Amino acid sequence: MKILFLSPTVPFPLTDGGRIRVFNLLKQIAAKSDVTLLALETQPTDAEGVAELQQLGIQVHLVPNAPTLPRVSFGTLVNAFFKRQPITVARYDLSTYRQKFRELVATENFDLVHYEMFHTAQFRTETELPSVLSQQNVDSAIWRRLCGETANPFYKFAYWTQQLAFQRYERVLSPKFDAVTCTSDIDAAVFQRHCAADTIEIIPNGVDVTHYQPDFTSEAPAHLIYIGSMDWYPNEDAVAFFADEVLPSIQDKVPDVQFSIVGGNPSARVQRLAEREGVVVTGRVPEIKPYFAEATVFVVPLRIGSGTRLKILEALAMGKAIVSTSVGAEGLDLKDGEEIFIADAPTPFAGAVTRLLTDASLRRRVGENGRTRVEQDYDWRSIGEKLHNLYTKISRRSN
Numbered sequence: 001m002k003i004l005f006l007s008p009t010v011p012f013p014l015t016d017g018g019r020i021r022v023f024n025l026l027k028q029i030a031a032k033s034d035v036t037l038l039a040l041e042t043q044p045t046d047a048e049g050v051a052e053l054q055q056l057g058i059q060v061h062l063v064p065n066a067p068t069l070p071r072v073s074f075g076t077l078v079n080a081f082f083k084r085q086p087i088t089v090a091r092y093d094l095s096t097y098r099q100k101f102r103e104l105v106a107t108e109n110f111d112l113v114h115y116e117m118f119h120t121a122q123f124r125t126e127t128e129l130p131s132v133l134s135q136q137n138v139d140s141a142i143w144r145r146l147c148g149e150t151a152n153p154f155y156k157f158a159y160w161t162q163q164l165a166f167q168r169y170e171r172v173l174s175p176k177f178d179a180v181t182c183t184s185d186i187d188a189a190v191f192q193r194h195c196a197a198d199t200i201e202i203i204p205n206g207v208d209v210t211h212y213q214p215d216f217t218s219e220a221p222a223h224l225i226y227i228g229s230m231d232w233y234p235n236e237d238a239v240a241f242f243a244d245e246v247l248p249s250i251q252d253k254v255p256d257v258q259f260s261i262v263g264g265n266p267s268a269r270v271q272r273l274a275e276r277e278g279v280v281v282t283g284r285v286p287e288i289k290p291y292f293a294e295a296t297v298f299v300v301p302l303r304i305g306s307g308t309r310l311k312i313l314e315a316l317a318m319g320k321a322i323v324s325t326s327v328g329a330e331g332l333d334l335k336d337g338e339e340i341f342i343a344d345a346p347t348p349f350a351g352a353v354t355r356l357l358t359d360a361s362l363r364r365r366v367g368e369n370g371r372t373r374v375e376q377d378y379d380w381r382s383i384g385e386k387l388h389n390l391y392t393k394i395s396r397r398s399n
Contacts, residue, residue: 001033001395004110004129006101006120008092010039010062012049015264015284016229017310018136021205022116023053025134028384030056033391038104040097041065061104063097085122086139086165092119101126111395115177118169124176130398132390133177134203137305138190140166142234145304145327149237170194178394181387184331203387204331206380207313214319214371215293222257222357224250225295227288227311230281231265234304238328242301242349243273249350251278254357259299262291292318297356297363300328301349312340313378316370321363323352333377339369 011022029035036059043049050060080090105113105127112130115121121133140163147159171194174180180195181203182188188200226242228235239261250257257278261270264284274281285291292298298315305327312332315322316339323341334340341356343349356363 001111001391002109003029003033003035003112003114003391004104004108005029005035005037005114005116006123007037007039007116008119009042010046010049010053010060012052013045016232017205020310021136024206024208024380025203025384025387026053026058027056028380029388029391030058031384032388035059036061036104036108036110038063038097038101040092040094061100063094063100080165084165084168086118086162086169088139088162089118089122089165089169093122098123098126105129112391114391118166118173121169121173121177124173130394131177131179132394133174133180135180135182135187135191137183138166138170138187140170141190142305146233149304175199178398179390181390186331201386201390203390204378204383205310205313206378206383207310207317207374209317209375209379212289212292212314212317214367216319218290218293220258220294220296222254223294223296224257224259224299224353225262225291225297226260226299226301227262227291229265230261230263230270230283231267234302235263236267236270237304238300238302239270239273241303242299243276243279245346246301246350246353247276247278249347250353250357253354257357260291260294262288288314289318292320295320297353298322299353300324302328305330313374316340316367316374316378319364319367319371321356321366322370323349323356325349334370334373339366339373341366 007022011019014020014023037053038061040063042065050062053060080087101123110129114132116134117136124131143159143163143166147156147163150156174191175195179199179201180191181201182191183205185202188202192200226239230236247259259278260280260282262282262285266281266283271281273279292315298320300309300312302325309328312322323343325344326342329340329342336342341352343352
């Protein structure tokens with residue numbers, strides 16, 4: 001098949017969950033199909049990313065950056081308001097991207113177009129080719145949780161308007177696609193309210209089990225790790241919550257514990273956490289695998305989010321014991337107390353972490369169970385095969 005894959009960004013380097021997911025899906029489908037990627041230039045490293053994708057046999061068209069990115073300009077806000085668009089979608093409503101898309105579908109014989117998230121779904125009207133909308137999470141759920149977390153009236157109103165805008169897109173735009181993919185059955189249930197039942201497909205997040213393998217040679221004696229992009233508010237909230245409300249109780253029992261916050265672009269709030277005893281803020285690192293290896297326990301204290309967490313799957317593949325909130329582990333079919341520990345309130349969260357820090361046999365057993373689970377259910381190779389089969393089904397149905 002000849003696939004046109006629309007992405008808002010170049011999915012390399014693998015600096016966040018979205019890029020990791022898109023890169024691995026592209027890698028898998030490019031092994032069986034002729035893939036063309038249309039992406040927007042947003043980072044100085046995009047040329048490196050294009051070269052990496054071309055090595056996989058993917059043809060890449062890069063639309064030059066526009067002045068509205070990465071900033072949200074006043075004009076963007078006005079357009080979003082009058083078009084009833086989510087702001088994050090309005091930022092990508094670019095004539096240069098739209099024009100290049102038109103050129104590609106006019107000059108190439110594509111069998112199917114893959115639209116990555118609502119950022120690119122807005123261009124669906126440009127062609128009648130068979131279509132797949134890929135949703136990494138439910139954006140309206142994220143904004144709803146943000147709205148519930150803030151007490152500031154201005155922010156609460158702003159978050160509420162974004163929640164409504166995304167709910168409108170879920171209701172009006174999603175049914176226009178031949179298939180909508182979600183990462184979990186929880187997310188799929190949202191889109192099933194608006195789309196035909198046979199158009200919803202679960203394409204879960206995964207992990208490269210050949211790259212992420214257990215390695216305990218560099219494991220530290222009392223080292224807690226959290227990994228994520230630190231300019232994303234849910235991650236900022238997670239590490240602040242952990243440092244403020246959970247870590248002190250752990251330090252009472254394990255005084256030499258260290259908490260490392262690993263991820264690029266730490267906000268001022270996150271940077272200030274490094275002033276605390278036992279807290280390290282690394283900023284962006286070239287490779288996250290060594291940090292997984294160092295971790296005694298991997299913590300996921302997320303309170304805001306949707307979709308499923310790639311960081312959990314990577315930690316599981318590394319054989320690490322994990323303590324997560326319910327939101328952090330949402331959508332993953334993992335057994336509490338056997339493959340992961342789930343705790344939402346500060347006291348039980350701290351208790352689970354302390355127990356794992358001080359019980360090596362329990363820690364290793366939980367880690368081994370987690371590794372077994374990702375090998376069975378979350379290998380990118382089988383997930384890519386599932387997406388390829390969906391493409392094939394839609395393409396045949398349209399012929």
